[in-house]
Amino acid sequence: MPAGEFFTPTDRQLIERAIRNAESVSGFDFSVFVGASAGEPRRFAEQLHAQLDDPVHGVLVLVDPVTRVLEIVTGSAVRRSLDDGEVGLAALSMQTAFAVGDFVSGITTGVQQLGEHARRPQMLHTDTP
Amino acid sequence: MTPRTAARRAARATAVAAPLALCLAAAPAVADTPVGWEQGEAPSALTVVLLLGGIPLALMALITVAVMAPSLVRGDRRQRGVASWTEPQWFGGPHSHSGALASAESVHPRQLEVGRQPNPLSREAGGASARW
Numbered sequence: 245m246p247a248g249e250f251f252t253p254t255d256r257q258l259i260e261r262a263i264r265n266a267e268s269v270s271g272f273d274f275s276v277f278v279g280a281s282a283g284e285p286r287r288f289a290e291q292l293h294a295q296l297d298d299p300v301h302g303v304l305v306l307v308d309p310v311t312r313v314l315e316i317v318t319g320s321a322v323r324r325s326l327d328d329g330e331v332g333l334a335a336l337s338m339q340t341a342f343a344v345g346d347f348v349s350g351i352t353t354g355v356q357q358l359g360e361h362a363r364r365p366q367m368l369h370t371d372t373p
Numbered sequence: 374m375t376p377r378t379a380a381r382r383a384a385r386a387t388a389v390a391a392p393l394a395l396c397l398a399a400a401p402a403v404a405d406t407p408v409g410w411e412q413g414e415a416p417s418a419l420t421v422v423l424l425l426g427g428i429p430l431a432l433m434a435l436i437t438v439a440v441m442a443p444s445l446v447r448g449d450r451r452q453r454g455v456a457s458w459t460e461p462q463w464f465g466g467p468h469s470h471s472g473a474l475a476s477a478e479s480v481h482p483r484q485l486e487v488g489r490q491p492n493p494l495s496r497e498a499g500g501a502s503a504r505w
Binding site: 304 | 464
């Protein structure tokens with residue numbers, strides 16, 4: 245089966261919408277990579293994260309369906325709002341969905357959860373001196 | 374025993390016994406076929422079992438299949454997809470313009486400068502890992 249058919253057009257729209265929502269809520273950039281990782285998964289995920297347009301404000305989610313690996317990398321600025329414990333919770337919910345083969349639900353739920361946890365605080369009275 | 378006590382006891386006994394006696398005395402209803410109607414054939418035991426047991430069981434099986442079929446089909450597709458997985462899929466990865474997502478560009482990781490050292494700032498990167 246061609247890789248393009250792993251996600252249907254509807255699946256892609258759902259994932260993209262989840263990413264858009266997470267970015268608008270948190271103010272950080274979210275990227276999801278679904279595919280085979282080369283070498284050690286964590287190092288590979290960090291290398292991919294470093295390739296992002298703005299790694300400092302970026303979150304990378306790597307899902308390897310073949311070796312069943314999930315890696316989430318958060319930039320240094322992201323870590324101020326989204327600590328590793330909260331990332332771990334999101335990873336746990338994603339892991340549960342992936343275990344039953346539901347990658348779309350796992351990715352969308354996880355990304356939304358990360359975005360909610362990294363939600364930027366509402367700034368009031370920024371226009372008043 | 375005073376007359377009043379005796380009267381009360383008698384009243385209580387009557388209140389209990391009367392309905393009981395009526396129930397016991399009632400003749401069982403005998404529903405027979407009215408005169409002039411055809412005597413219908415009594416259904417066989419097998420027919421009764423099939424009607425009263427088979428139809429509900431068949432409905433239960435049908436509903437179970439209807440509920441489980443989509444997930445079974447989806448599961449198969451996922452297994453086939455995972456087994457033949459080769460090309461990666463990016464959502465919001467690099468080369469995407471700000472404010473707009475790359476619509477599932479198939480950017481192979483080996484096209485990226487994987488050998489390049491990560492950004493020093495990203496050494497402070499955090500995150501989490503999981504396996505399933």
